[in-house]
Amino acid sequence: MEEEKVILSKWTAFFFLVVAASLHVVSSAGELSTYIVQMDLSAMPRAFGGHRSWYASALSAATSASAAENLVYVYEHAIHGFSARLSDAQLRELKRFPGFVSCRRDVLLRPDTTHTFEFLRLNQAGGLWPAARYGEDVIIGVVDSGIWPESESFRDDGMGAVPARWRGACEEGTAFNSACNKKLIGARFFNKGFLAENPNATILVNSPRDTDGHGTHTSSTAAGNYAEGASFFGYAAGTSRGVAPRARLAVYKVLWERGAFASDIIAGVDSAIADGVDVISLSLGLDDVPLYDDPVAIATFAAVEKGVFVATSAGNRGPFLGLLHNGAPWLLTVGASTVDRVFSGTVALGNGAVIAGTSLYPWSTSPLRRLPLVSMGACKESSLLNQIRDKIVVCQANGTLDSVIERVTAAGVAGGLFISASAFIEYNLHFSLPATIVSPEEGQAVLAYINSSPNPTANFRFQKTSLGTTPAPAVPPYTSRGPGLSCHGVLKPDLVAPGSLVLASWPENVFATVVSSRALFSPFNILSGSSMACPHAAGVAALLKAVHPQWSPAAIRSAMMTTADPLDNTLEPIKDLAEKSKPATPLAMGSGQINPTRAMDPGLVYDAGPADYVNLLCAMNHTEEQIFTITRSRGVNCSDSSPDLNYPSFIAFFKHAETTNSVRKFKRTVTNVADGGWTYRSRVTSVKGFAIRVSPEVLVFKEKDEMQRFELTVEARVGMKPQQVLHGALTWEDDDGKHTVRSPIVATTFIPHAPRKNGP
Numbered sequence: 072m073e074e075e076k077v078i079l080s081k082w083t084a085f086f087f088l089v090v091a092a093s094l095h096v097v098s099s100a101g102e103l104s105t106y107i108v109q110m111d112l113s114a115m116p117r118a119f120g121g122h123r124s125w126y127a128s129a130l131s132a133a134t135s136a137s138a139a140e141n142l143v144y145v146y147e148h149a150i151h152g153f154s155a156r157l158s159d160a161q162l163r164e165l166k167r168f169p170g171f172v173s174c175r176r177d178v179l180l181r182p183d184t185t186h187t188f189e190f191l192r193l194n195q196a197g198g199l200w201p202a203a204r205y206g207e208d209v210i211i212g213v214v215d216s217g218i219w220p221e222s223e224s225f226r227d228d229g230m231g232a233v234p235a236r237w238r239g240a241c242e243e244g245t246a247f248n249s250a251c252n253k254k255l256i257g258a259r260f261f262n263k264g265f266l267a268e269n270p271n272a273t274i275l276v277n278s279p280r281d282t283d284g285h286g287t288h289t290s291s292t293a294a295g296n297y298a299e300g301a302s303f304f305g306y307a308a309g310t311s312r313g314v315a316p317r318a319r320l321a322v323y324k325v326l327w328e329r330g331a332f333a334s335d336i337i338a339g340v341d342s343a344i345a346d347g348v349d350v351i352s353l354s355l356g357l358d359d360v361p362l363y364d365d366p367v368a369i370a371t372f373a374a375v376e377k378g379v380f381v382a383t384s385a386g387n388r389g390p391f392l393g394l395l396h397n398g399a400p401w402l403l404t405v406g407a408s409t410v411d412r413v414f415s416g417t418v419a420l421g422n423g424a425v426i427a428g429t430s431l432y433p434w435s436t437s438p439l440r441r442l443p444l445v446s447m448g449a450c451k452e453s454s455l456l457n458q459i460r461d462k463i464v465v466c467q468a469n470g471t472l473d474s475v476i477e478r479v480t481a482a483g484v485a486g487g488l489f490i491s492a493s494a495f496i497e498y499n500l501h502f503s504l505p506a507t508i509v510s511p512e513e514g515q516a517v518l519a520y521i522n523s524s525p526n527p528t529a530n531f532r533f534q535k536t537s538l539g540t541t542p543a544p545a546v547p548p549y550t551s552r553g554p555g556l557s558c559h560g561v562l563k564p565d566l567v568a569p570g571s572l573v574l575a576s577w578p579e580n581v582f583a584t585v586v587s588s589r590a591l592f593s594p595f596n597i598l599s600g601s602s603m604a605c606p607h608a609a610g611v612a613a614l615l616k617a618v619h620p621q622w623s624p625a626a627i628r629s630a631m632m633t634t635a636d637p638l639d640n641t642l643e644p645i646k647d648l649a650e651k652s653k654p655a656t657p658l659a660m661g662s663g664q665i666n667p668t669r670a671m672d673p674g675l676v677y678d679a680g681p682a683d684y685v686n687l688l689c690a691m692n693h694t695e696e697q698i699f700t701i702t703r704s705r706g707v708n709c710s711d712s713s714p715d716l717n718y719p720s721f722i723a724f725f726k727h728a729e730t731t732n733s734v735r736k737f738k739r740t741v742t743n744v745a746d747g748g749w750t751y752r753s754r755v756t757s758v759k760g761f762a763i764r765v766s767p768e769v770l771v772f773k774e775k776d777e778m779q780r781f782e783l784t785v786e787a788r789v790g791m792k793p794q795q796v797l798h799g800a801l802t803w804e805d806d807d808g809k810h811t812v813r814s815p816i817v818a819t820t821f822i823p824h825a826p827r828k829n830g831p
Contacts, residue, residue: 102158105143105177105267107334107366109152109700114170125170126153133157133165143263143334148377149341149370151703154334156267173700175364177264179330180355182216182285183384183396183551183602191569191607191667193314198668203617206315208234210256211294211613212348213606214339214355215286217279217324218258219578220250222287222594224295224311225320227253239321239346244278254296257321259342264334265327279324284581285354286322288598291576293352293606294318294613298576303583303597304433305534306414307574311595314610314667315617321348331355333366340370344377349616352609354384354602356396362557362688363697368399372701375401376681380616380624382609384601385564386551390649392658392796393823398555398563400716401684403612403628407550407570407604408664409648411543411640414500414572414597415535416507418488420444420520421528428488428507431500432533433584433591442485444527446518450475456482463488463505463529465517472499472508480504486531490514494548494648497571497599501584505531542639546659547571548649550601553658554722556823558691562720562815564661565628566635567645568611570604572597611667618671619744623678626744629719630673633812635663637800656796657815662720674810675741675751675803677719690714715739719814721801723785727793727820735818737783741803743772745810751803753781758799758818760789765801783816791820 110129112122119125123145134141134157141161143154154177157165165171193200208231218225230253239257241249251258258279266272281287294313301311323339325331336355343351351374353367362368371381383397385406397404416430421441443462450456450466456478463486468475472493479487480503487506489499496508509517521527546567553563574597577583582590608631615627622630637660639645644654645663681702688698689712698707715738723735743749749772753765764784772779783801791797796819803812 103156105154105264105332105334106157106162106174107152107154107177107337108165108174109150109172111170111172111699111705112151113705122151129165129168129170130155132168133161143267144338146337146341148344149337149373154264173696177268177332177334178357179332180336180357180366181330182326183354183356183386183600191665193667199614199618199671202671203315203614204317206294206318206610206613206617208319209315209350209613209616210234210237210319210321210348211315211350211352211609212321212323212343212346213286213290213293214323214325214336214343214351214353215289216283216326217260217281217286218255218290218322219281219287219576220247220255220258221579222291222576223298224291224313224576225255226296228296230254230317234319236347242279245276245280247278247280254320255322256319257346259339260324261335261338262327263338264332267334268332279322281324281578282581283326284577284596285326285602286324287578288575288596289352289354289602289606290320290322292573292603293610294320295576301574301595303431303574303593303595304591306431306536307412307597308536311574311576314607315613318610318613321346326355333357336366337370340374344374344379348379350609350613351379351381352606353381354605356384356386358386358388358394358396359556362399363693363700365399365557367397368402368557369701371399372401372684373703375624378624380612380627382605382612384605387549387600388551390548390552392552392821393554393556395551395553395555395563398553398557398561400558400561400687400718401624403608403631404555404564405601405604405608406564406567406659406661407547407599407601408544408567408660409547409571410569411538411540412572413537413540415537416531416533417535418507418509418517418529418531420517421524422520424516424520426509426513426517428509428513429496429500430502430507430533431584431597432502432505432507433586434533440530441528442530444521444529446521450479453478453482456484460484465521466490467514468493472496476502476506488517490517497547497549503585503587507531542641542643542646544569544639544664545646545648545652546655547599549599550659554821554823559823560691560714560722561716561718562657562661562722562817565632566608566661566663566665568604568607568665570601571599573599573603608665611665611670614667615670623680625679626676629676629678630670631665632662632719633675633814634666634669634673635661636666637663637813656798657720657817658796662813662815672745672810673812674743674745674749674805675812676744677717677739678742679717683716686712687714687716721783721785721814722817722819724822725787725791725818725820727791727795731787731789733787735785738780739783740778740780741770741812742778743775746775748773749810750806751812752806754802754804756800756802758785758797758816760787760791760797761818762786762788763799763801763816770803785816785818787818791818794821795819796821
């Protein structure tokens with residue numbers, strides 16, 4: 072698996088190596104490997120008292136030993152089966168056991184605030200927040216790296232009794248003794264899969280306590296309580312709160328130092344289903360695998376089947392097409408977007424000019440006072456940098472910023488001013504020396520001053536936060552683009568949510584940044600990635616669940632997608648920063664930026680259920696065993712299979728050499744979820760070179776919950792170029808102007824490569 076870029080503080084890995092690693096791996100597991108085994112419960116003989124004894128019998132028969140010696144987990148809800156340590160020979164024996172369905176080797180998955188809720192137009196005066204009572208009593212399960220329970224974000228001030236339907240527990244462990252309350256109502260940890268692969272590992276913090284930071288950050292983003300005085304060393308100062316501040320939290324720690332093993336993730340989701348969560352937030356993913364080999368897709372199918380809404384991250388492998396993960400059609404797949412906020416580090420030049428740059432350097436003013444300013448071109452020569460340690464260095468970073476910043480930092484210079492047009496700067500703002508990044512235009516002013524002055528000088532000032540910047544949102548380069556490899560007939564991602572430079576809670580034992588080799592700690596941190604976007608969407612789903620408890624996961628997803636904003640705060644199309652700020656396509660932003668308040672009253676929804684997903688799996692030519700692996704159901708009837716899932720978006724694939732007049736047709740059903748009768752008329756934003764037709768063009772609903780069907784036809788009038796992506800939209804508008812139900816349309820010649828199989 073290609074390792075996904077993890078958008079955490081760039082010092083997190085250093086922390087584990089130098090300060091206090093929570094895990095220390097000593098040796099490998101030898102000839103045994105961990106396998107996730109699925110069984111057909113219908114094949115269990117009646118003589119067995121239950122599935123656990125049957126699994127034990129299968130394992131003992133294959134290993135000629137006590138089942139307990141090899142067993143890792145028994146699963147009850149997410150899948151029917153278990154995980155165990157097996158040799159190749161034992162695996163062959165197990166495959167002969169009656170009722171064996173499939174197995175796959177355990178794999179490692181990696182993880183992909185004060186203002187974002189305002190940017191999403193959530194406010195106390197009206198709209199979704201007060202209507203949902205801020206998510207009161209909806210339970211969000213966060214499957215991640217655990218939690219720092221002492222954070223202000225997890226206080227239970229103002230919260231009532233824990234819902235009686237809650238079946239979870241607060242598991243004790245290292246430095247975690249009954250730390251739950253009315254906000255944090257459940258905490259569990261799962262590392263048997265990790266330990267099975269690393270049997271000599273020592274886990275120093277064997278509990279739900281977070282020693283990474285990722286889980287604390289995502290949990291507080293989704294459902295953190297009000298925390299006054301929040302900031303990251305003065306940046307983003309204000310009152311922090313999650314999207315659903317009155318929702319309950321249950322955490323399932325599956326992410327350890329090296330990542331999260333599939334067997335542990337399945338166990339976490341299995342427990343979340345059993346405990347009774349309403350929403351799952353999962354900022355983890357596995358790349359390049361088919362649905363029947365994807366632990367996230369398999370485990371979450373069972374969750375959605377039980378009515379649990381699941382939000383997942385799209386990944387951080389952008390900007391290239393087709394590298395998105397978590398593309399299963401029963402999931403909400405969330406990409407990242409920017410917000411209208413900038414963190415500044417300004418440079419005051421000796422001539423009085425002030426240049427604004429971008430920085431998260433943590434001190435308000437540096438000790439530099441009118442230090443010499445020197446230009447070093449591209450700053451490629453470390454030997455020259457080592458000679459100017461008492462100066463501020465100006466570097467023109469024509470390529471990647473990472474290597475330039477590393478050389479300048481290693482040289483120990485007094486400060487750095489980096490001139491760059493890179494759109495990837497979120498990765499580089501946690502400077503360990505006084506530094507800022509400026510645009511090429513601002514950089515020219517700095518260079519002109521240096522060239523015109525015999526003794527150029529400058530100093531810095533930091534900790535400035537600017538709000539209301541334009542244009543925003545935009546799609547950052549790092550967020551993964553569709554189509555998804557595992558199910559490219561469904562347009563993904565579904566939407567984007569704030570993911571760049573998000574402030575949220577942070578463990579106080581994990582340092583937030585490093586300055587001059589000194590670790591600095593903070594109860595809040597600013598991170599970027601689709602990992603940060605996912606809990607925003609999970610929080611919105613919790614709010615919608617509170618307002619519409621009867622809605623299915625698909626209905627909630629549809630409401631979020633069809634009401635998303637395709638325009639930024641300048642009322643122009645959302646831009647793609649990886650494409651020189653050209654309009655983003657739906658393969659980058661899905662339906663657009665999530666709009667919580669509009670999602671509360673979408674007018675129409677595109678609903679779907681497990682049977683619809685099964686019909687799609689049949690149409691994708693999955694075998695009976697592959698479908699069983701996902702659905703845990705035998706006897707699937709594929710006679711009515713259709714690739715036309717009732718999804719609130721459309722993607723039509725064409726071959727670049729295909730002749731004109733080629734046609735793709737889509738059938739959809741929409742349900743009126745507004746009170747009373749409504750009449751909707753279709754409006755199409757055309758796709759260049761295509762004829763888009765809708766039949767019928769008018770939908771009349773006489774009452775709530777009534778359904779109407781329509782057909783969308785996409786006809787090519789011109790040939791398409793290789794790898795081309797064209798897009799438009801279908802919008803249903805009611806005659807009263809209250810509801811606008813928008814679905815993106817994509818026509819493309821880009822075909823993702825076939826996913827690899829993860830098997831023994």
